[in-house]
Amino acid sequence: MQALKQFLHSLSVQNRSAHTISNYRRDVEMFLAFYLTGETEVKRTGEQAERLSQFNGWSTIPSDAIRSFLGDRVQQGISARTLARQLSAIRSFYDFLLLEDKVTKNPAKGIRAPKQPQPLPKSLDVDWTRKLLEQPLNSWQDVRDQAIFELLYSAGLRVSECTDLDLTPGLDQLDSGWVRVMGKGQKARLAPVGSKAQEAIHHWLDIRKDYAQADERSVFVNRQGERLSVRSVQKRLDQRTLQAGLPTKMSPHRLRHACATHVLESSGDLRAVQEMLGHANLSTTQIYTKLDLQHLAQVYDQAHPRAKKGK
Template sequence: MWLKDRKLQNQSEHTLDAYFRDVSGFIAFCYEKNIELKQVEASDLREYLAFKVEQHQLSSTSLQRHLTSIRQFMKWAEQGNYLTINPSDDLQLKRQPRALPGMVDVETINFILDQTAPEKPLEQQLWLRDKAILELLYSSGLRLAEVQGLDIRDIDFGRLLLRITGKGNKTRIVPFGGKAKDSLIEWLKIYRIWQGEFKPESAVFISQKGARLSPRQIENRVKFQAQRAGVNVDLHPHLLRHCFASHMLSSSRDLRAVQEMLGHSNLTTTQIYTHLDFEHLAQVYDQAHPRANKK
């Protein structure tokens, strides 16, 4: 009956299978302990979850899913008067801290961006295009899709601004640096060699055949240029975005500005980068708070 109700909510077969396994495991545990459903207490749930961790080495994510499945089942049982009290209501797992993104130091990124151009003409042209991509990713913290979807009309060379269409088709204006500007200008010279004159709606980053680069092509070229520089880093566009955010926050201490440039709708998303600023925050506290133990 419970799974039938789940199906009526148009949940996928994969989700339903996971629910069935999780709840069946808990019911089997209760059966072995001679505990009826209406007798289950929060302590029994804790014991079951501890058993799953010990026997199956579950990750925190899997453990949370188990609890969610059981909670949904017990909510259904309570609504059907099979339970008078839902023992899972007051049981909360301690959430694991969000994993910090990987990081590359400024010197390594500069080493990649400032590497010598290849000697062969075609490889040199590809490098000038790739360098412009790398510079924009790091200069403005763009997402892969945002770089891939960038058009000529989105670049304001005079004010060093980009018009970016991000997640949910939200538009934001972000600055880009002088080195990114120089790289873009050099790339657009090659663009004309490959494609001729471009229109405002033309894609900024294209292949030799004139087609807009795909996300996979951009990813591969970013990795290739890191390898060509001899750097032992699995470089990808999102890692450059992480580096932009952390390096900007470390230097500016302006979380709101970094949030705006990244296009985060929620400040808590940007706050994963504040791990670099604990020492600075401690200094601010010591200097500003009236109850701090100032030296």
């Protein structure tokens, strides 16, 4: 495969790492082995090795062959990251062949690699969550923050849903265990609020009037008496994490994820968690199923670590 050797040499001239060059060689050889024999294992001796070494028909390989190769790799359980690299190797090789006038088109152009799965944030165990939330409150900001963090964890809110929360209609049903939030796509929903979060919010509301501007509608305000920003919530959470001595990086979304994880681990009710978080879908193949609020409240009360009094 003189063309492949020339391609690898060009990578070396470009100061690409030995690791990258080795991967690209293996990826192109693996694809060619699959195209010629239907196998991705590259054999260094025998009939396959001879066919690989003598092959020069790169211009005859269609796009469907590359798609078939990727599909076969998916069935073998190869990670999306590896598949993306292998497609990149094939595409780069054909770009080189185009520059060398050895082919007239790149069959890998327009083929998309499988999507990289987005890793979920690491959850918090219940003990770490409790340690974060049960810190001394030494200032009015601490009281406000306690209400925010309890609410994020209790209701599984997005941080923007929390900072966008208004006194009304947001807290109209607080004493019944619900807050009304505006989620993605301007879709309103009721989110459950446990007793610990209710107590923290009421504690904040008792002093809020001393710090909020008279016409301010938002539940949570900054030192100027105006709506608190998402960035401010993150900064305050960073401070609370240090105060609690937790050896981890914290984010508001991690509290939301912890809420979902703890409820799901205790209840096993995926649809209730889906409703609570305001997800239209939990996966691309799962149909969204509505639950009535009574069922959601029952699952939540039984499963959330801070839903009931006395916890």
